């Protein structure tokens with residue numbers, strides 16, 4: 001799609017501009033917590049992709065390149081969201097294409113992500129985009145440490 005362009009959000013102003021979209025996916029974070037958390041995660045290599053449709057910010061994706069014994073060098077997509085007003089226009093597919101190209105350029109052998117069990121529409125999207133359901137993800141909440 002010619003009217004969608006992707007780039008990395010690198011400045012605090014750009015990251016801050018991603019908040020209203022990221023809030024749609026991560027509503028537990030207020031704006032300052034979001035900025036603080038992104039700056040913290042950047043120390044480990046976290047980055048945010050921003051997708052503009054006709055110059056309007058329409059989608060964002062948080063990701064990190066890492067290594068694991070199980071997966072080798074891979075790109076993990078932490079967060080992927082298209083603005084609720086702009087869905088089914090191909091923005092999500094273009095962000096995934098950008099992420100895949102970036103992963104290839106960095107020598108990653110896999111793209112990986114988790115998606116909540118209730119996100120049936122997103123699962124349909126990922127399957128359409130060539131992902132397979134490869135594992136069950138288990139999680140256990142722990143009491144806060146003092």
Ligand SMILES: CC(C)(COP(=O)(O)OP(=O)(O)OC[C@H]1O[C@@H](n2cnc3c(N)ncnc32)[C@H](O)[C@@H]1OP(=O)(O)O)[C@@H](O)C(=O)NCCC(=O)NCCS
Nearest residue numbers: 080081082087088089090091092093115119121122124125
């Ligand atoms: C999943 C998501 C990123 C796809 O982005 P998108 O820009 O709509 O993607 P595309 O236009 O390339 O593909 C659209 C397809 O995604 C799927 N889809 C998933 N959720 C959808 C939604 N809420 N609205 C419309 N399509 C959705 C459909 O299969 C759709 O195909 P269709 O247009 O033929 O019906 C986007 O729908 C979204 O942000 N969903 C809510 C947040 C979310 O669940 N993120 C994934 C977290 S793991």
